[in-house]
Amino acid sequence: MPEYKAPLRDVRFLTDEVFDFTGRYEALGATDATPDMFAAILEEGAKFCEQVIAPLNRSGDEEGCHFDNGVVTTPKGFKEAFAQYVEAGWNGVSSDPEFGGQGLPPSLGLLVSEMIGASNCSWGMYPGLTKGAMAAIHAHGTQEQKDTYLPRMTSAVWTGTMCLTEPHCGTDLGIIKTRAVPNADGSYAITGTKIFISAGEHDLSENIIHLVLAKLPDAPAGTKGISLFIVPKFNLDANGEAGERNAVACGSIEHKMGIKASATCVMNFDGARGFLIGEANKGLACMFTMMNHARLGTGMQGLCLGETSYQGAVRYAQDRLQMRSLTGPKAPEKPADPIIVHPDVRRMLLTMKAFNEGNRALAYFTAQLLDIEHLSQEAEERERAASLLAFLTPICKAFMTESGLEVTNIGMQVFGGHGFIREWGMEQLVRDCRIAPIYEGTNGIQALDLLGRKVLGSQGKLLMGFTKLVHQLCQQHAEHPQLKAQVAQLSTLNKQWGELTQKVGMAAMKNPDEVGAASVDYLMFSGYVTLGYFWLRMALVAQQKLEEGASEAAYYQTKLATAEFYFSRLLPRAQAHVAAAEAGSEVLMRLSAEQFAL
Numbered sequence: 001m002p003e004y005k006a007p008l009r010d011v012r013f014l015t016d017e018v019f020d021f022t023g024r025y026e027a028l029g030a031t032d033a034t035p036d037m038f039a040a041i042l043e044e045g046a047k048f049c050e051q052v053i054a055p056l057n058r059s060g061d062e063e064g065c066h067f068d069n070g071v072v073t074t075p076k077g078f079k080e081a082f083a084q085y086v087e088a089g090w091n092g093v094s095s096d097p098e099f100g101g102q103g104l105p106p107s108l109g110l111l112v113s114e115m116i117g118a119s120n121c122s123w124g125m126y127p128g129l130t131k132g133a134m135a136a137i138h139a140h141g142t143q144e145q146k147d148t149y150l151p152r153m154t155s156a157v158w159t160g161t162m163c164l165t166e167p168h169c170g171t172d173l174g175i176i177k178t179r180a181v182p183n184a185d186g187s188y189a190i191t192g193t194k195i196f197i198s199a200g201e202h203d204l205s206e207n208i209i210h211l212v213l214a215k216l217p218d219a220p221a222g223t224k225g226i227s228l229f230i231v232p233k234f235n236l237d238a239n240g241e242a243g244e245r246n247a248v249a250c251g252s253i254e255h256k257m258g259i260k261a262s263a264t265c266v267m268n269f270d271g272a273r274g275f276l277i278g279e280a281n282k283g284l285a286c287m288f289t290m291m292n293h294a295r296l297g298t299g300m301q302g303l304c305l306g307e308t309s310y311q312g313a314v315r316y317a318q319d320r321l322q323m324r325s326l327t328g329p330k331a332p333e334k335p336a337d338p339i340i341v342h343p344d345v346r347r348m349l350l351t352m353k354a355f356n357e358g359n360r361a362l363a364y365f366t367a368q369l370l371d372i373e374h375l376s377q378e379a380e381e382r383e384r385a386a387s388l389l390a391f392l393t394p395i396c397k398a399f400m401t402e403s404g405l406e407v408t409n410i411g412m413q414v415f416g417g418h419g420f421i422r423e424w425g426m427e428q429l430v431r432d433c434r435i436a437p438i439y440e441g442t443n444g445i446q447a448l449d450l451l452g453r454k455v456l457g458s459q460g461k462l463l464m465g466f467t468k469l470v471h472q473l474c475q476q477h478a479e480h481p482q483l484k485a486q487v488a489q490l491s492t493l494n495k496q497w498g499e500l501t502q503k504v505g506m507a508a509m510k511n512p513d514e515v516g517a518a519s520v521d522y523l524m525f526s527g528y529v530t531l532g533y534f535w536l537r538m539a540l541v542a543q544q545k546l547e548e549g550a551s552e553a554a555y556y557q558t559k560l561a562t563a564e565f566y567f568s569r570l571l572p573r574a575q576a577h578v579a580a581a582e583a584g585s586e587v588l589m590r591l592s593a594e595q596f597a598l
Contacts, residue, residue: 001058001425002312004119006046009555010357011111014364017541021107024368028375030105038108041093045112048088052081054119060261061122061428065202067253072201072263078123082156082204091127091156096138099150106374107367113297114363117304121432122261124304126159126199128297132290133160133211137230140278140286145230148240149209158242159205162290163194163212163231163267170196171445173213173287174222180214180229180274190214190231190274193251193266196439200265201233201250207242208233210267211290212274219281228283229274247272258431291440292393296366298440299396302404303359305433309411310352312426316415317345339414347569348410354535354566355403357559361534362400366392384465391454391462392530398446399527401436408433447519450526456505456515463501470494470533482543483536486567490532493574497529500578507584517585525577532571539563 015021015038025033056077063075085091094109095101109131116124134153137145152158169175178192190212194200201208210231219225237243251266278286317340321331325341339345369392372385412419412426419426437443455463474491477483504522507514542559550556 001428002308002315004050004054004057004308005311006042006049006115006118007307008042008046010360011042013538013541013555013559014361015111017545018361018538019364019368021364021368024371025105028105028371029377030371030375032102033104033108037104041104041108042111044088045090045115048084048090049115049119052084053116053123056081056123056261057120058425058428060120061258061432064260065253065263067250070201070249070251071203072250072253072265073203074126074263075261078261079204081123082126085127086156089155091130092154095134095154096150099146100154106370107364110296110300110363110367110370114300114304114360117297117301118307120261121301121305122259125259125262126202126204127156129162129199129294130156130158130160132162132293132297133209135293136211136228136286136290137277139289140228141230145275145277148236149230152207153209157205158207158209159199159202160209160211161197161200161267162294163197163200163210164287165194165196167193167195171441173226174224176213176215176226178212178214178269180216180227180276182216183273186275188214188229188274188276189271190229190248190269191271192269194269195266196254197265197267198262200263200267201253202263206234210248211277211286212269213283213287214274216280223284225281226283226287227280228277228286230277231269231272231274235273256435258428258434292389294440295393295397295446296363298436299359299398299400300363301436302400302402302407302433303356303363304404305429305436306352306356306359306404306407306411309408309426309429310349310356312424312429313352313411313414314340314349316418317349320415345414348414350562350565351570352407352410354562354570355407355531357538357562358531358535358566359400359403361538362392362396362530365534366396387462387465391450391466394446394450394454395523395527395530397440398437398443398450398523399530401433402443402524403527405430405433405437443523444520447523448516451504451519451522452515455501456508460498460501460505463497466530467494467497470529473533473536477536477540480540480543483539486536486539486563489567489571490529490536493529493532493571496578497526500525500581503582511585513585513589517583517588518581521577521581525574525581528571528574528577532567535563535566 022035022038060075066073092101093112094104094106097103130153137149153160166176180188180190182188212229212231213226214229215225216227231248232246234242235244235246247270249268251268254264256264318338320339321334321336322339323336325337330337330341369385369389373382376382408429412430415424415426418424471494474487477487480487504518539560542556545556
């Protein structure tokens with residue numbers, strides 16, 4: 001298994017030199033997030049991930065979770081590691097101090113989450129889903145509900161889930177069958193079956209707080225009739241402690257391709273006692289609070305697994321001897337050269353590196369938007385951040401997971417035949433990453449959300465909020481001595497983004513199928529251009545540091561070379577997506593359903 005090391009130098013490049021995290025904290029009034037506090041969290045988080053949970057990654061995959069008559073036991077070492085996580089207070093880094101959190105900016109919590117996901121993706125699922133449930137309760141719960149559940153969830157003594165999907169419906173939640181019947185005491189009896197529930201049952205916490213979508217007896221049809229309920233695994237006693245078992249049970253766990261140490265459960269609710277969160281029939285808004293949190297987290301998984309794969313691939317490429325360099329021996333004292341000398345291996349490694357570092361920049365930018373949305377005192381600034389977040393969330397989820405899957409596949413390829421062998425650990429990263437483009441809304445759904453709801457649905461307003469940033473950056477550096485070509489390339493694509501949007505939008509007015517036909521290619525185009533924007537920002541900083549005579553010249557030269565690779569080898573892919581998006585729906589819809597079986 002690749003030995004994970006937190007990429008702190010690259011983290012600090014972004015947080016200190018590109019985005020100025022601590023300076024922004026000060027401007028937002030987050031005075032507790034001092035540079036010393038920031039550095040301490042990064043260092044200690046890295047130690048916890050490298051020393052405690054990374055060593056459990058392969059063993060967790062080999063052992064998986066155990067199911068015995070409704071009881072789920074996590075792999076050896078998981079429970080002890082989770083106890084250390086709770087003891088150190090990691091779950092509350094960016095949580096509300098009113099409920100026991102440290103009250104630090106959301107971006108700091110995201111940095112910790114990145115290291116957790118990269119060191120052990122399955123283990124990270126347990127606290128990860130808890131944070132989504134906490135966000136929903138915090139945003140929509142009553143004060144009593146917040147006081148009851150959030151302190152113990154903040155500490156992670158209690159964990160949480162999102163119970164949305166049912167056997168007959170995934171994305172189409174308007175047809176859920178789970179029912180909520182009012183009880184005389186104001187609670188509800190929840191009955192139904194939910195599937196694919198991550199961390200639905202396990203042995204890590206004292207209680208599990210399920211957030212369950214259900215419909216009231218008189219609910220309107222479709223999504224307008226969805227309500228959200230808090231359903232604890234153990235009902236609470238008079239003191240608010242976990243008491244008798246509620247009527248909710250794990251029926252089975254799934255046997256999966258990857259993330260095997262994360263319990264994916266079938267959950268049966270048999271008149272379980274639940275409590276309405278938010279207004280009746282208004283559960284959709286509550287759900288999206290959870291889903292948007294989960295979608296950003298899922299996008300991060302593409303980065304996390306890609307980073308670990310890259311680290312393994314680089315070490316292997318430097319050690320593995322195979323053939324001689326075409327330009328002459330590079331290690332004449334050895335029987336062959338390390339494979340890192342070969343151009344195609346360089347192509348693979350640079351592709352991995354460029355996607356990972358570009359995705360990290362995108363993730364950290366969205367993290368800063370979260371800070372602004374939660375902490376800014378200016379309504380206009382909060383609204384602007386929320387709009388950018390709404391636009392970027394489907395890109396983060398879909399593009400980062402698609403490129404992350406490509407990266408893990410390449411990482412396995414670098415190892416050749418050894419990559420296909422389990423003991424090296426590279427194939428596990430591919431298996432673990434494969435779910436990311438599927439769950440929390442498939443990437444096809446993310447593409448429809450981006451093009452249909454966010455772009456066309458806002459008459460282009462959300463798109464222009466981001467393309468304006470790109471335009472301003474390109475305009476400011478149009479005559480940059482070293483990066484002029486990259487600026488021009490990005491500027492052209494930015495203009496093309498608007499033209500493509502208009503063309504698809506006009507076609508969709510005549511035929512709504514045009515949106516579905518173009519959406520995935522539109523999202524991928526958007527992702528490549530978005531990373532181009534962040535690579536230009538990183539290149540500009542690196543060039544400036546070199547001109548200032550910075551001591552780490554090799555680091556900045558590497559950053560510039562990787563940026564050049566992205567612009568010359570990866571960004572041109574965007575044009576293929578334009579051609580496909582503009583090809584229209586006719587070729588997709590020409591066959592009848594019966595003809596697919598011929």
